[in-house]
Amino acid sequence: xxxxxxxxxxxNRFAAFVKRMxxxxxxxxxxxxxxxxxxxxxxxxxxxxxxxxxxxxxxxxDSFTRVGDHGAARRxxxxxxxxxxxxxxxxxxxxxxxxxxxxQGPDFPVQVRHGxxxxxxxxxxxxxxxxxxxxxxxxxxxxxxxxxxxDQAVASWARCSHRLVEKEGDGVTWHIETFGGxxxxxxxxPELLVALSVLExxxxxxxxxxxxxxSYAQQTNAEQDAEALAALRxxxxxxxxxVEWHLVLYSWxxxxxxxxxxxxxxxxxxxxxxxxxxxxxLMVKTSSEANRIPTIAENIAALEAAxxxxxxxxxxxxxxxxxxxxxxxxxxxxxVLNESEEIGKAILRAxxxxxxxxxxxxxxxxxxxxxxxxxxxxxxxxxxxGAMPITVTGRCAPVSLTAAEFLAMLDYNRRRxxxxxxxxxxxxxxxx
Amino acid sequence: xxxxxxxxLRVLVGDLDTDQLVSHFRPLCAEEEQPTDAILYVMLTDPYxxxxxxxxVPAEPLRCLVSxxxxxxxxxxxxxxxxxxxxxxxxxxxxxxxxxxxxxxxRCRALRPDLVVLSTLNGHxxxxxxxxxxxxxxxxxxxxxxxxxxxxxxxxxxxxxxxALLLSVGFDEVFDADDxxxxxxxxxxxxxxxxxxxxxxxx
Numbered sequence: 129x130x131x132x133x134x135x136x137x138x139x140n141r142f143a144a145f146v147k148r149m150x151x152x153x154x155x156x157x158x159x160x161x162x163x164x165x166x167x168x169x170x171x172x173x174x175x176x177x178x179x180x181x182x183x184x185x186x187x188x189x190d191s192f193t194r195v196g197d198h199g200a201a202r203r204x205x206x207x208x209x210x211x212x213x214x215x216x217x218x219x220x221x222x223x224x225x226x227x228x229x230x231x232q233g234p235d236f237p238v239q240v241r242h243g244x245x246x247x248x249x250x251x252x253x254x255x256x257x258x259x260x261x262x263x264x265x266x267x268x269x270x271x272x273x274x275x276x277x278x279d280q281a282v283a284s285w286a287r288c289s290h291r292l293v294e295k296e297g298d299g300v301t302w303h304i305e306t307f308g309g310x311x312x313x314x315x316x317x318p319e320l321l322v323a324l325s326v327l328e329x330x331x332x333x334x335x336x337x338x339x340x341x342x343s344y345a346q347q348t349n350a351e352q353d354a355e356a357l358a359a360l361r362x363x364x365x366x367x368x369x370x371v372e373w374h375l376v377l378y379s380w381x382x383x384x385x386x387x388x389x390x391x392x393x394x395x396x397x398x399x400x401x402x403x404x405x406x407x408x409x410l411m412v413k414t415s416s417e418a419n420r421i422p423t424i425a426e427n428i429a430a431l432e433a434a435x436x437x438x439x440x441x442x443x444x445x446x447x448x449x450x451x452x453x454x455x456x457x458x459x460x461x462x463x464v465l466n467e468s469e470e471i472g473k474a475i476l477r478a479x480x481x482x483x484x485x486x487x488x489x490x491x492x493x494x495x496x497x498x499x500x501x502x503x504x505x506x507x508x509x510x511x512x513x514g515a516m517p518i519t520v521t522g523r524c525a526p527v528s529l530t531a532a533e534f535l536a537m538l539d540y541n542r543r544r545x546x547x548x549x550x551x552x553x554x555x556x557x558x559x560x
Numbered sequence: 561x562x563x564x565x566x567x568x569l570r571v572l573v574g575d576l577d578t579d580q581l582v583s584h585f586r587p588l589c590a591e592e593e594q595p596t597d598a599i600l601y602v603m604l605t606d607p608y609x610x611x612x613x614x615x616x617v618p619a620e621p622l623r624c625l626v627s628x629x630x631x632x633x634x635x636x637x638x639x640x641x642x643x644x645x646x647x648x649x650x651x652x653x654x655x656x657x658x659x660x661x662x663x664x665x666x667r668c669r670a671l672r673p674d675l676v677v678l679s680t681l682n683g684h685x686x687x688x689x690x691x692x693x694x695x696x697x698x699x700x701x702x703x704x705x706x707x708x709x710x711x712x713x714x715x716x717x718x719x720x721x722x723x724a725l726l727l728s729v730g731f732d733e734v735f736d737a738d739d740x741x742x743x744x745x746x747x748x749x750x751x752x753x754x755x756x757x758x759x760x761x762x763x
Contacts, residue, residue: 191632191633191682192684194631194633195630195631195658197630200631210683210715212682212683212684212715243633272635272657273658274658275655275657275658275659275660276658312636382636420712420715420716488635488636488639489635490638490639490656491656492656530643530647531640531643531644534639534640534643535640538636538640
């Protein structure tokens with residue numbers, strides 16, 4: 129087991145642990161685990177803590193709690209229906225703290241993950257639990273996941289940020305990770321992912337959070353991802369003075385390879401990107417993701433496999449150039465910041481005017497004029513950029529897609545990583 | 561063609577298997593004449609063109625309401641279904657993810673669609689599907705609305721029990737992982753063909 133016994137004096141336990149491990153040359157790996165019963169949830173966290181890997185714990189909430197239907201979560205608990213995560217509000221502070229008792233500390237911090245556009249109920253319970261890290265954002269938890277008006281989400285996240293900051297003191301400080309770099313999980317080109325991640329981090333910083341992390345989700349080309357992460361680091365340093373921050377990479381969030389070999393190849397690429405870009409934390413998926421919610425054992429196996437890949441030598445870095453992701457992301461961020469002194473207003477105006485526009489996002493407050501596609505080298509490109517300050521360069525950008533073409537894009541990474549007939553994959557992965 | 565469809569398009573069930581589609585793709589632009597960023601994989605032939613072709617220009621397009629269930633945030637299947645139904649020549653309104661139950665029912669009442677397609681992947685379909693369909697069927701004006709559901713409908717590997725439950729509570733059809741998208745396309749085709757003999761919805 130990993131030696132966790134050298135605590136420093138952290139501003140925030142979660143961030144301090146990640147920083148300390150990064151200093152030791154370790155990449156922190158994290159599952160996306162959540163179970164309805166407190167016993168299972170505790171067992172999952174214990175197993176994560178005891179894994180042969182450098183881990184932090186995760187409590188992922190269920191989707192009834194995510195949409196604020198705590199009654200439905202309560203009824204499911206009462207009737208023994210299995211939920212797809214931990215219903216934090218239905219369980220309440222008492223049950224949650226009993227579940228967590230003795231588990232958490234400077235050497236095993238835990239993050240609550242939820243995906244809620246209006247997180248007031250969740251934050252109201254969270255502030256009295258032993259947890260001190262969560263994630264989300266007014267844009268990234270609203271546009272992909274429902275119909276909640278963006279202005280309500282911006283107001284709610286501002287309220288919740290203040291509520292967390294108010295509770296600080298007595299050695300507790302809060303950490304929030306932006307989910308902005310994971311918008312829709314796929315088919316959102318990196319320039320926009322980086323910009324949204326930075327904008328949400330600025331949002332949290334301006335609402336008083338002193339510790340944040342910035343997310344980015346692996347897409348369809350490792351070189352492009354490495355360049356995007358470098359851009360994210362540059363813009364975070366520029367826009368977050370006086371704030372403690374780190375980067376978190378999400379292993380591919382779209383359709384997962386069906387085979388264990390494919391899942392392993394994918395994870396190898398995630399780790400190579402993370403190491404190349406000196407990312408501090410990695411969100412890990414399991415080989416069973418394609419079929420169902422993974423078991424505890426499958427989660428642990430994936431964490432340990434990822435951890436051993438992070439220590440593999442020799443390390444072959446992903447090549448990383450500059451194709452202009454930084455410049456474009458920087459323009460996007462600058463444009464939004466010019467909209468208003470107040471970051472929440474600036475973001476709202478940018479979506480109203482189409483200066484931010486997420487491709488394929490059907491939320492009523494998104495213009496949905498922008499379109500993207502995967503080119504022959506696996507780079508995610510713009511075919512239409514709407515009103516965003518982005519130049520479309522691909523000369524063969526599709527005018528409109530058929531359902532089958534669209535499916536083939538969603539399926540791209542599967543084809544890239546899954547072996548065909550036990551042989552090599554149909555599309556060679558960049559990292560062997 | 562049908563075998564490709566059966567194994568390749570599992571939108572409703574969230575498990576896409578398009579390996580067999582690869583042979584239908586090639587770079588649109590030859591590498592020697594274009595930079596790599598201009599190469600797009602496009603279809604030479606649409607592998608289910610035959611199946612779609614039968615309904616490509618329906619005499620009267622179906623008006624379809626595509627939606628997820630209230631607790632489910634997945635949208636990719638909704639976007640794909642919208643593209644598919646438009647390709648089939650029908651009219652689509654996409655409610656997107658996490659529509660409140662009230663909104664789905666209100667849109668059903670206001671729009672009187674010919675078909676409601678619910679696609680869900682988060683495993684709560686066996687809980688939320690029955691609640692919703694019972695409520696819609698209780699509405700006298702909507703009791704004969706065509707409502708189908710597909711996706712990952714529970715949190716386990718065994719879909720049979722949930723599928724039987726959903727059929728018994730009032731869905732016209734439940735689309736299962738192992739059957740691919742072909743049954744859905746055929747269902748839509750039959751519905752479009754039968755539309756002329758059905759009583760017109762009261763508008």
